[in-house]
Amino acid sequence: MDKNRIAVLIPAHNESKAIGNLIEGISNIIPNVFVVDDGSTDNTAEIAKASGAFVIRHKECMGKGAALKTGFAYLKNLPFSVYITMDGDGQHLPADIYSFIDALEKNKKAGIILGKRKIKGTNMPFIRRLTNLSMSLLISMLAFQWIPDSQNGFRAIRKDVLQNMKLVTCHFETETEILLRASWRGVRISSVSISTVYEKEKSKVRPITDTKNFFLMLLKLCISHGRKT
Numbered sequence: 001m002d003k004n005r006i007a008v009l010i011p012a013h014n015e016s017k018a019i020g021n022l023i024e025g026i027s028n029i030i031p032n033v034f035v036v037d038d039g040s041t042d043n044t045a046e047i048a049k050a051s052g053a054f055v056i057r058h059k060e061c062m063g064k065g066a067a068l069k070t071g072f073a074y075l076k077n078l079p080f081s082v083y084i085t086m087d088g089d090g091q092h093l094p095a096d097i098y099s100f101i102d103a104l105e106k107n108k109k110a111g112i113i114l115g116k117r118k119i120k121g122t123n124m125p126f127i128r129r130l131t132n133l134s135m136s137l138l139i140s141m142l143a144f145q146w147i148p149d150s151q152n153g154f155r156a157i158r159k160d161v162l163q164n165m166k167l168v169t170c171h172f173e174t175e176t177e178i179l180l181r182a183s184w185r186g187v188r189i190s191s192v193s194i195s196t197v198y199e200k201e202k203s204k205v206r207p208i209t210d211t212k213n214f215f216l217m218l219l220k221l222c223i224s225h226g227r228k229t
Contacts, residue, residue, distance in 0.1 A: 086153065090197060111182060
């Protein structure tokens with residue numbers, strides 16, 4: 001696949017420690033890197049720009065989903081056919097992009113290719129393992145197809161999958177909203193194995209608020225989908 005047709009999109013909030021090395025690693029594989037700085041109070045945007053990324057800035061923190069939507073809106077008018085989304089905290093390894101490129105070439109019927117993290121034998125926190133497994137089972141049932149790591153932000157999305165997709169969420173639940181809306185449109189979702197680095201950084205997920213937002217999103221989507229069928 002022509003790498004010039006791929007854009008890497010990174011939503012980032014206060015990721016100055018990792019963003020520079022991440023962008024440099026990506027740029028050795030994919031030349032087009034876009035960062036949406038979601039109201040960072042550190043120098044994330046400056047480091048990202050100096051490292052070679054095109055940077056779009058939110059004046060204030062609006063949420064990961066809002067940053068993704070800003071990025072998708074900007075990219076839709078550019079000549080890219082695939083978007084690869086990655087987190088800005090260094091947990092996703094640039095070298096795994098090759099796995100996505102290979103999967104895109106071999107599985108042309110898949111509209112979304114999701115990174116699948118190894119759960120056993122890693123230092124992934126127990127509560128995160130439990131959450132990932134339970135959420136993936138729930139989302140798979142709602143999507144009517146097996147999605148083994150639904151909470152993973154490392155994914156490749158073909159441009160046409162997002163065409164006319166009106167996303168209503170703004171935080172971490174947006175990534176799940178994309179999977180469900182795409183599935184209900186008949187989009188095939190596949191996965192590739194990736195590595196994930198777990199350091200001691202504090203998670204940005206807000207357990208109570210984001211869980212509430214997640215289930216409100218599911219309720220709204222299921223009701224609206226039911227009205228259409």
